[in-house]
Each structure stands twice: as C-alpha cells, then as structure tokens.
Amino acid sequence: MKQPDFFIVGAPKCGTTFLYSHLKNHPEIFMPERKELHHFGTDIYHPDFVRDTTTYLSFFQNAENERRIGEASVWYLYSKQAAREIKAFYPSAQIIIMLRNPVDMIYSLHSQYLYNGCEDIIDFEDALRKEDLRKKGLFLPKNAYPVEGLLYRETAKYTQQIKRYFEIFDKKAIQFIIFDDIKNNPQTSLQDTFRFLGVNEDISNDTKLINPNKRAxxxxxxxxxxxxxxxxxxxxxxxxxxxxxxxxxxxxxxxxIRYESRIPMRPELRKRLQDEFKPEIKQLSDMLGRDLNYWCAH
Known part of the structure; x- marks a missing residue:
C-alpha cells in the first residue's frame, strides 16, 4: 500500500508551501497534488479535511518508484491528537517542523484568514483583543475554519506543541526548519531537508519564496x-x-486575487508582542539548542 512516510506538520505561515513545492519537484519524492489533506488531528475541524482513510490514501496512489512519500498539513503541529495519530499510522515516520518568529507568524496568519474569509476583524490589534471572547464562542465568523486559528497567540506557542512530538517520536526523527534560514539561504535549507530524508541533495532549484500576501x-x-x-x-x-x-x-x-505588500505592523504593537513572547522564545531556544532570542530584538 502506498502511504506517506514523512509529514510536514506546520506551523502555518512558516514556509510550508515553499518546502512542499520543492519536495514535490524532487525526482525521488512523491507529494500529492493537494497540500493540506489534514487526515490526522481529529480534534480540529474543517469541512475540507480528508478524514476518510480510503480517500486519504487515494491521494498517494500515483506514487511510482519514488524513495519517499510525504504530505504537508499545517495544523498537525497545533493539534493535540495528530502526533499520536501519525505515530499509530506510520510508527517510523519522519517529522518536519517549520517555525517562524511568532510575532510575524500570527500577523501573517491574520492576513491569510482575512483573505480566506475566515476572519472579519480587519484590524489585527482588535482581533487580538477579541481572543478571550472568541474562546467563549463569541465574535466568530461564519466561515472560520479551523476556528483555532483565530486564537492567534495560541497558534504561536510552539514549545507546548513541540513537546507532544518529543514525547512520541525520537528526536532524531524530527527536523526543525527556521523560516529565516529559508529566507536567507534557501538552497542550503533544502539540501539539509533532502539529507534528512535520505534523497539526492544535488538538485538545483528555483528557490524564490512563494505564497505572497493576498487580498480578495x-x-x-x-x-x-x-x-x-x-x-x-x-x-x-x-x-x-x-x-x-x-x-x-x-x-x-x-x-x-489581489497581490499586495502587507502593511507593516505598528512598532508599538510589535514591541509589546515581542515582550509578551520573550519567555516563549527563550524556552524554545533552550529546547532546540539554538539561540532565537533575536526574534525579541526591538
């Protein structure tokens, strides 16, 4: 049976589309035509998630002689169930976790939700103020799927999400990719991932970042x-x-679709969020053994 043996699990807005596209073009890797299948993570609801196992596996049946088969679904990292469900499905699976400065990530996610119609509060700061009320089921747009994405700060609490994978998978089976590395040296980042997956590293790529900011x-x-x-x-x-x-x-x-540059965040709000995320970023730096405290620099 043809089935995925590695998973890009998120986080959203951290370069997963870039990585998915380049892995899909690698001759030794099969990626399905559709990104974001979300078969696992059954604690998170979206009407388009592929829950039926037969349907899910059908996306991989065109795989031929590729050495690796993978998929990318960005809410697997946030989900409380996905790590355990992936382990049960494929015990020796490899996991790729992509991370970004949490302040930039949640700002980008808000923009994406506005474009998709999942968010109806245009002002980002106002959306942040509504998070506690949204936890109580208030101020939720009709088409907010998954609704968890509206809890912007929660989506960027990476350490508690990563812990779930550390508890279930061997750390050697998990690769971390920092968005800044993709942005600054995409070819090296791709080669690191090819090496992690055990496929040919000597593949030339057009490494232009994709998935620009969009508005309706x-x-x-x-x-x-x-x-x-x-x-x-x-x-x-x-x-x-x-x-x-x-x-x-x-x-x-x-x-x-209208492509446009994202309006920069107000400096006062950015500083406040950087200070708020500082303990989280320090803990993440310790967890990964990499200094990411520059994310807090004002």
Missing part, C-alpha cells in the same frame, strides 16, 4: 464563491457538469 478584490465575490445561495448552487449543479463548475470556480477565485 471583492469580498462579495469571495463570499459568493464560498457560500453560494442554495438556489444558485442547485441550478448550477443541474445545468453545468462538475468538471466545468470546478474550473469556473477556480478561475473566478484566481481572478479575485
């Missing part, structure tokens, strides 16, 4: 594509074949 040109069109009125959905299903509907939806979705 029209919020109305985005919402219409995500949640079409029942009468429109039923009519399109009767009149338009599924394959054509999918192409039309994808085309309209891509048409509605």
């Amino acid at each position: 040109k029209s919020v109305f069109l985005r919402n219409l594509l995500q949640n079409p009125p029942p009468f429109l959905l039923n009519m399109s299903r009767r009149l338009i074949p599924h394959a054509i509907r999918s192409r039309m939806r994808k085309g309209m979705w891509n048409f509605n």
Whole structure:
C-alpha cells in the first residue's frame, strides 16, 4: 500500500508551501497534488479535511518508484491528537517542523484568514483583543475554519506543541526548519531537508519564496464563491457538469486575487508582542539548542 512516510506538520505561515513545492519537484519524492489533506488531528475541524482513510490514501496512489512519500498539513503541529495519530499510522515516520518568529507568524496568519474569509476583524490589534471572547464562542465568523486559528497567540506557542512530538517520536526523527534560514539561504535549507530524508541533495532549484500576501478584490465575490445561495448552487449543479463548475470556480477565485505588500505592523504593537513572547522564545531556544532570542530584538 502506498502511504506517506514523512509529514510536514506546520506551523502555518512558516514556509510550508515553499518546502512542499520543492519536495514535490524532487525526482525521488512523491507529494500529492493537494497540500493540506489534514487526515490526522481529529480534534480540529474543517469541512475540507480528508478524514476518510480510503480517500486519504487515494491521494498517494500515483506514487511510482519514488524513495519517499510525504504530505504537508499545517495544523498537525497545533493539534493535540495528530502526533499520536501519525505515530499509530506510520510508527517510523519522519517529522518536519517549520517555525517562524511568532510575532510575524500570527500577523501573517491574520492576513491569510482575512483573505480566506475566515476572519472579519480587519484590524489585527482588535482581533487580538477579541481572543478571550472568541474562546467563549463569541465574535466568530461564519466561515472560520479551523476556528483555532483565530486564537492567534495560541497558534504561536510552539514549545507546548513541540513537546507532544518529543514525547512520541525520537528526536532524531524530527527536523526543525527556521523560516529565516529559508529566507536567507534557501538552497542550503533544502539540501539539509533532502539529507534528512535520505534523497539526492544535488538538485538545483528555483528557490524564490512563494505564497505572497493576498487580498480578495471583492469580498462579495469571495463570499459568493464560498457560500453560494442554495438556489444558485442547485441550478448550477443541474445545468453545468462538475468538471466545468470546478474550473469556473477556480478561475473566478484566481481572478479575485489581489497581490499586495502587507502593511507593516505598528512598532508599538510589535514591541509589546515581542515582550509578551520573550519567555516563549527563550524556552524554545533552550529546547532546540539554538539561540532565537533575536526574534525579541526591538
């Protein structure tokens, strides 16, 4: 049976799309066409997560003679269940954990959630203020999936997430990739990962970072594509074949994308968040044996 033997588990907005794309292009590695299958992590809900095992495994059946098979799902790291579920599925699995300055990560995640329609509080600082209320089920957008992503500070508490993997997997089976390393020396970072996976390192790559900041040109069109009125959905299903509907939806979705630079965070807010995350970053530095305290520099 063809099944994944290594997993990129997150965190979100830490370069996972970059790594997934380059692993997918490696001749000795098979990655499914779809990123973010999220078969594991059953404590986190999203209507598009692939929970059925037969369906999940079908994504890997086109693998041929590749030495390694992997997948990338960014909420596996945050999930309280995913590490244990992956271990039960493939006991000798290798794990790749990607991390980024938590202040930058949560700011980028907020931007991504705005684009996807999972967030309706445009001001980042206001969204942070609403976190405690959102834990109580208040101020949650209709399309917030997974809802855990709206608890921005919680998503960036890396140490407690990593501990779950350390408790279940041998540390030698886990590779850590820091976003700054990808940004500053992407080729070396990729070669380190190829070496970790035991595949040919001498592969040339276009190492331009991808997955730029996106906004919806029209919020109305985005919402219409995500949640079409029942009468429109039923009519399109009767009149338009599924394959054509999918192409039309994808085309309209891509048409509605506007690429733009992210507005810089207010310096006062950045400083406050850096100070808030300082104990977490120190603990993470000790855990990984790498000094990441520069993330706290003002």
